[in-house]
Amino acid sequence: MLGLEDKWIDSGKNNQRATYTNLSSGDYTFEVQAFDLQSEQESSINTLDITVMPPWWLSRIALLVYSLFTLLIIAYILQQVRHKRLYHLQIKLSEERLKLSLWGSGDEMWDWNIKSGKIFRSNIWGILEFPQDGKRNVGADQTNIHQHDIPRVREALNQHFEDSSKHFEATYRVKDKDEKWIWVLDRGKIVERDEKNKPSRMTGTLKDISQIKRADERLKLFAKCIENISDAIVIYDRQFTVVDVNKAFQRITGRSKLQMRGTLLKFERYPDSFNQNVKKHLITKGSWHGEIENTRDNGDLYLTDLNIDIIRDESGNVSHFVGVFSDITKRKQTEAELRKLANTDTLTGLPNRAYFQANQQKLVKSKVPHALLVFDLDNFKKVNDSLGHEVGDVLLCKVAERIKSLGRNLDTVYRLGGDEFSLIIENTNDIHTITTIGKEILKSIALPLRLKSQEIVLYSSIGIVLYPEDGKTPQELLKNADTAMYHAKNIGGNKYQFFSDSMNKTAVKRLQIESLIRHGLKEDLFSVFYQPKIEITTGKIAGMEALVRFETPKKGIISPVVFIPVSEETGQIIDIGEVVLRKACIATKKWVDSGLFDGRVAVNLSAVQFTQPNLVAMIADALKESRLPAKYLELEITEGTVMDSPQKAIDTMLQIRAMGIHLSLDDFGTGYSSLAYLKKFPLNTLKIDKAFVDDIETSEQGRNMVATIVTIAHNLGMQVVAEGVETNQQLSFLSGLRCEQLQGYLYSKPLPENDFQKYLLSFQITNKSTSFGSNKL
Known part of the structure; x- marks a missing residue:
């Protein structure tokens, strides 16, 4: 076996095997060679590759599993x-955040080990020893807690220990190191308990408050x-709803907090427009001050001096x-009584000389036109001397009783x-008004007076001056009035006399005009001129205004500026x-029937006409007599006409509209219109006065004013007519504002009835020719 042994293993006939034990797993090469005993020759070596498999726990898969498990x-x-490491880092960061939070909030943290009695504290203040309440620091002989506060501190601790x-x-x-008392908020909670459920640890914070x-x-x-406080105080939120009131408010008004809370700021005795103006003034100016009349809860009236x-x-x-x-x-009330005593004549009850001087000084300072009538009793000294001063005083009282009701409501007798x-006589220099009142005085004083069994007749002389024509100061006016009065006495008495000849001449001229008007009405000398209203977008006639003219055989044409004021006064x-x-x-009916006109004719109503009880009936009669449909009629009224009595004016206008x-409002912007009523x-329709139209070419302010009026009218759903338009520049500007109609010399001056009919006819022919030419093209 290569790699395992160096020597050959012999095998005989009875042993043809080679045995190996405890072989390690792996690859081996086994060699075999035959030996011929007779010829003693060796054969070639044959090899056999042998693989020894390892046990399953040492297999590759097992080793791979072992490696993976180890990893x-x-x-x-x-x-x-x-x-x-992250946990410790988070703890460290948390501790750091806690420290920073405590440091940033100014709070001190304390940790009390109840069993050992030790207290850990952060002590970031450095000026305060830990509060010694006798429980968290048992055995302390002295305490730095205020003696009046110790019971409360101990009671709070005991309640928490008892789970209450x-x-x-x-x-x-607590007294600090500088021996100064500081207020602290001490808060804590038991965070640990022992096996017997007794508190073992408590933590909390101290805060300097x-x-x-x-x-x-x-x-x-x-x-x-x-x-x-003795003054009443009421607090409102941003929506002007009452939040709170004080005792004085309840005492003065008679209303409780419960009644007032949730109610809105509103002055019950004043219109809504006044309430809105107060709120608007508050928002824009930051404060409001005024005297207000109000009612208590029981209905009594009272006055207040209010600041908001x-x-x-x-x-x-x-x-x-x-x-x-x-x-x-x-x-x-006291001031009124004092004023009355200071300003009232004790004998007659009329305002005295001091009040007269103060009132006239005020009128002169405000440059208010007015007339001063000064009069005394002719030959009164003789009556006084013959009958005695007591009778003279009675006569003066009776004369005062008569004359104090004369004149207009706003006029005052002194x-x-x-x-x-x-x-x-305030706010007028009208001769007719002045002379009428003068005549009333003369007539009233001349009436017989009965004293016991005697009948006494007195006469008076009156001197009249006008401001500012006859004097610039109260003293000058009074002196000139006395001069005129004595002049009246010198020419016979029982008369009135103007200070200057020019005034007398004016009075005569006015009487002449009054007579001419009377004659003109009788002889039908009043005619009507017509001025067209042009629709800006189309250039067509949209309507016309009827203007009165007065021509007499002898005096010729009398200007409306002259005869209209006199006719209004009379x-x-x-x-x-x-x-x-x-x-x-009648003229409009004729032109409508002939196809010359299909707009509206505008007729002016004066203030005097507007107040007549039969106005609506008179208008209905005129329409019925002329058989003109109401849709072709437009009535023009001025600001002053409707603002004298707004509610009554609204009722009349509603009847006319029905x-x-x-209805058109004429000369808008020249009076004192209230947008709330408008x-x-x-x-x-709203008509822009010529004075504003004239400013279009010369003044940025004038252009802005016209633009504002047009915007107001359009926002209120009304059309706008600009009167007095004379130039193309004015036309261009008004067109840019979407003004609907114009009236003025740019198109036509006021024309007599016959000339205006020709104008309508020529305008119609021009339109038809233009239309025909356009169709042909």
Whole structure:
């Protein structure tokens, strides 16, 4: 056997085998050679390859399994080592985070081994010994906890040890190393128990809450001040809902917290527009102040001086609103009584000279046009001397009783002293109004007075001055009025006299115009001119405005600027307006029937007309008489007409709209329109006044104003008519704003009825020619 032995094994006849034992597994080569004993020759060597197989546990598969298993064990060991390292690293990181958290929060951590009595603490403050409560540090002779707080601390610990609380928590004062008291929040929990379920370990934290306590005390003090202050305080959230009120609020209003919480900021005695304006002012300005009239819970009226301010959070955003007010009802009553005593004449009860001077000074300072009438009693000194001062005082009282109701509601009569009185007529220099009131005074005073068995007749002389024409100061006006009054006395008394000749001439001229109007109505001298309204997008006639003209045989054409104000003051505008309406309806009916016109005719309604109770009936009669359908009529009203009495105006407009008539607001922007009411008015059209149109070419502000008016109108669902358009530049700008119609000299001036009919006819022919030419193309 090669590799196993070096010598040959002989085999005889009876032993033809070779036996090998304990062979290792592997490959072997077995050689065999024959030897001839007779010829002593050797044959060639033959070989036999032999493979010895190993046992199964030493097979290759088994060895592979052994290797794989060994690798798994090594990998497992390495994995466990890695996990252990990561675990320790996580613990280390967790401990680091805990330390940083404690350090960042300012809290101290403590760990109490209850059995050994030892306490471990982080002590990051360095200014405080651990609180000595007698339980966590048994045997301590002295304590650094405030003596008033120790019982609470011990009670809280005992409750936790008895399982009466899930956590131990106590706030108390501790003396630091500088002998100063600081407030701490001590919190902890039992985390381990022994086999007998007795606490063996407890951990917790200490937190310095001195600043929180001081802030809390300040808040409590502030809350007590708010609750007990004499002024009422109400707090609203961002939606203006009441959050809280103090005692003073409940005392003044008679309403409890429960009644007020959840209610909205609203002043019951004021319109919604006022409430909205207050809120808007608050948001934009940050505060609001004013005097408010309100009702208590029992219905009593009271007055308050109210301030409302914004409260902002740390980010600067609005979080709350706070209102503070005091009851000023008694103060106002006292002030009114004092004012009455200071400003009232004790004999007649009329406002006295001091009040007169203050009121006129205010009017002059505000540059309010007004008339001053100064008058006294003719020859009153003789009456006073002959009948006695007591009778004279009675006469003065009776005269005062008569004259205090004269004039308009806003006019005031004063007693200047002795038998001298005055009357201020505010917001007008109209001669007719002034002379009418002057005549009323003369007539009223001249009525006989009966005293016991005597009948006394008194007369008066009146001096009249106008501001600013007859004086720039109150003193100058009063002096000139006295001069005019004495002039009236010198020419016989029982008269009124204007200070200047020019005023007398004006009064005469006004009376002449009044007479001419009366004659013009009688002789049918009022005619109607028409000015077309052009639709901007198509260039077609969309409507027309009827404009009154007054031509007399002797005086010629009288400007509307002259006769309309006089007619409004005398009431003659009612008759003029009816004439214009009837003539406009008749002419429009004629043009509609002939196919010349299919738009609406706009007729102006004056303020005097609008207040007439028979207005709707008069309009209906005009339509019925002319047989003009209501859809062809449009009535134009001015801002001042509807704003004098908005609700009444709305009722009248609704009646007119119910007839199918369109309504237009004329000269928008020149008065004092309220947008809150504007959206309630049942209007179809808004007219931009010529003054704004004129500014389009010269002023950016004017262009912005026109754009704003157009936007407002469109947002309210109304069409817009621009009047007074005279240039292509104005037309281009208005077209860009999507203004629907224009009216002005750019297309046509106001024309008489016959000329306007020719205009309609020429316009129709032009349109047909253009249409025919277009179709042919």
